Amino acid sequence: MSELEQDRREIATVLNQPGVRPDPKLRITRRTLIHRSCLVGAATVAETFAWWPLMNTLDIAHAAEPPFKFAWISDTHLYPRSLNTRFVEKTVRAAKEVQAMSPPADFLIFGGDLAQLGKIEELELGNEILKEVKIRKVFIPGEHDWYLDMGKKWGELFGPANWTFDHKGVRFIGLDTVSRAPDYWSMKKMSPEERMAHMSVLDGTVAGPWAGVGREQLDWLQKTLSTWDRNRPVVIFSHNPLYEYYPPWNFWVRDWREVNDVLKPYTKVTNIHGHVHQVLYNEIGSVRSIGMLATAWPWPYAPEGVPKLTKPMIRVDPGDIYDGVGWGKVDATAKDEVDVEYVMWGRKEVFAQSPEDASKSIPEVLRPRIADTIWPY
Amino acid sequence: MITRTTFSRTMLVGVLGAVAVLVGPVDAHKTPIKPDQLKAYQDAFMEEVRKGDLLFHGDEAMAKQMGVVLSNTGMACAMCHPQTADTHPHTFPKFQAQMAKFATLRDMINWCIEKPNQGEKIDDGSDAMKALEAYIYWSNSGSVLMPGKF
Numbered sequence: 243m244s245e246l247e248q249d250r251r252e253i254a255t256v257l258n259q260p261g262v263r264p265d266p267k268l269r270i271t272r273r274t275l276i277h278r279s280c281l282v283g284a285a286t287v288a289e290t291f292a293w294w295p296l297m298n299t300l301d302i303a304h305a306a307e308p309p310f311k312f313a314w315i316s317d318t319h320l321y322p323r324s325l326n327t328r329f330v331e332k333t334v335r336a337a338k339e340v341q342a343m344s345p346p347a348d349f350l351i352f353g354g355d356l357a358q359l360g361k362i363e364e365l366e367l368g369n370e371i372l373k374e375v376k377i378r379k380v381f382i383p384g385e386h387d388w389y390l391d392m393g394k395k396w397g398e399l400f401g402p403a404n405w406t407f408d409h410k411g412v413r414f415i416g417l418d419t420v421s422r423a424p425d426y427w428s429m430k431k432m433s434p435e436e437r438m439a440h441m442s443v444l445d446g447t448v449a450g451p452w453a454g455v456g457r458e459q460l461d462w463l464q465k466t467l468s469t470w471d472r473n474r475p476v477v478i479f480s481h482n483p484l485y486e487y488y489p490p491w492n493f494w495v496r497d498w499r500e501v502n503d504v505l506k507p508y509t510k511v512t513n514i515h516g517h518v519h520q521v522l523y524n525e526i527g528s529v530r531s532i533g534m535l536a537t538a539w540p541w542p543y544a545p546e547g548v549p550k551l552t553k554p555m556i557r558v559d560p561g562d563i564y565d566g567v568g569w570g571k572v573d574a575t576a577k578d579e580v581d582v583e584y585v586m587w588g589r590k591e592v593f594a595q596s597p598e599d600a601s602k603s604i605p606e607v608l609r610p611r612i613a614d615t616i617w618p619y
Numbered sequence: 620m621i622t623r624t625t626f627s628r629t630m631l632v633g634v635l636g637a638v639a640v641l642v643g644p645v646d647a648h649k650t651p652i653k654p655d656q657l658k659a660y661q662d663a664f665m666e667e668v669r670k671g672d673l674l675f676h677g678d679e680a681m682a683k684q685m686g687v688v689l690s691n692t693g694m695a696c697a698m699c700h701p702q703t704a705d706t707h708p709h710t711f712p713k714f715q716a717q718m719a720k721f722a723t724l725r726d727m728i729n730w731c732i733e734k735p736n737q738g739e740k741i742d743d744g745s746d747a748m749k750a751l752e753a754y755i756y757w758s759n760s761g762s763v764l765m766p767g768k769f
Binding site for chain 2: 286358443444445446481490491539541542563598610614
């Protein structure tokens with residue numbers, strides 16, 4: 243039995259206790275929004291609808307509070323404008339679309355990886371583009387934003403990496419899952435650029451299990467939740483998923499057990515995360531988890547560990563830079579039903595309609611890379 | 620009746636055979652494989668895998684060393700294909716929808732270099748192509764051949 247398989251069995255034992263699931267009253271359904279421009283042609287579409295397809299909009303309502311929505315953008319991975327205009331164009335478009343929402347969203351959450359290599363000019367470019375969005379904005383960092391200067395510029399631009407606020411009956415929490423990597427750079431005397439380069443490669447083996455919440459932040463999370471009714475909605479934003487999906491790509495947090503211990507008493511917890519660049523849905527104990535699309539590019543599903551509850555997204559056309567990226571929508575009614583919508587540019591169907599529509603229809607056995615562990619890497 | 624020509628050919632083959640037996644094997648394939656030979660072959664392969672891994676992950680020094688420009692956008696192959704996921708070398712050759720033609724893995728590698736990466740196409744027989752191929756195949760070791768699979 244492989245180490246990964248042993249881990250998975252442990253997860254199942256720890257998290258999937260008999261009868262433990264997210265509150266059934268907060269039911270998740272899935273549907274896709276057929277973008278009107280797909281049906282009638284982009285040239286004839288009114289401005290309002292032309293703005294739609296890139297946003298992640300979320301409608302959350304609690305029975306005693308009016309419904310509202312907010313927008314999600316993440317994983318823009320900006321290079322300097324002089325190097326890569328495609329990522330810039332898509333970020334600009336996303337920002338304009340959020341600003342054009344009518345009625346406006348209550349706030350925008352940016353879910354991390356604004357920059358590709360953490361450079362000051364990349365972060366400042368992202369900040370400038372997002373100034374297009376005039377509504378309230380909150381930010382959590384991604385690993386690409388952090389490891390050049392260890393979060394210095396991020397903090398100057400966007401403030402603390404974790405935070406909480408209450409809004410219309412929902413407690414929102416932003417977690418920092420990226421800043422606590424084990425030190426892989428000091429012993430090897432890496433420059434900041436080398437440290438960032440290793441961190442920026444998803445399948446790199448040098449940065450190791452960098453994603454984690456950390457003991458002191460877990461204590462803060464526990465304290466933050468202790469003043470909240472256990473049956474009222476909690477939405478936790480994180481860059482990484484708060485469970486173990488595929489550790490080699492840090493599609494997890496390494497202290498998922500402790501996170502689960504803190505969240506276990508709460509019945510309406512939704513974790514919305516970036517990093518995976520793909521449609522993803524899972525239930526871990528009493529917590530539901532939703533992975534959001536990137537604006538930059540889609541990741542393939544990992545070779546192992548895709549949650550069984552995930553309805554796979556359609557196989558992406560690599561020739562279309564707008565395919566596989568887009569927005570998702572979580573929409574809750576006063577009856578505590580939640581609809582999850584993903585919309586991609588130019589896609590009528592976001593989910594695979596047949597086995598051949600999904601990339602996983604072709605079996606593959608993959609090895610981890612090796613060249614980054616062979617000196618000089 | 621044996622003609623003079625046939626006799627000459629028979630003699631030539633016999634002489635070459637005798638030389639081969641008497642002089643000994645000059646071709647390594649005709650000797651039992653020794654561990655150091657196996658290691659040398661494997662090392663030669665893994666060196667290509669290592670080069671291909673670096674190229675695949677956008678290593679500028681290796682690209683420069685091999686004289687190729689695989690990207691002009693900052694994108695690298697591994698950004699869409701971590702651990703070479705979704706490259707599916709075991710399904711080639713096949714009809715490739717993006718190119719609208721029957722394609723080899725090398726065709727697809729060049730398509731990705733030119734389209735998403737906006738880099739410069741490389742020669743089919745170039746060292747860089749062989750290294751990329753070596754890495755992709757190595758990384759997919761264990762995948763079952765499914766030529767033509769969409």
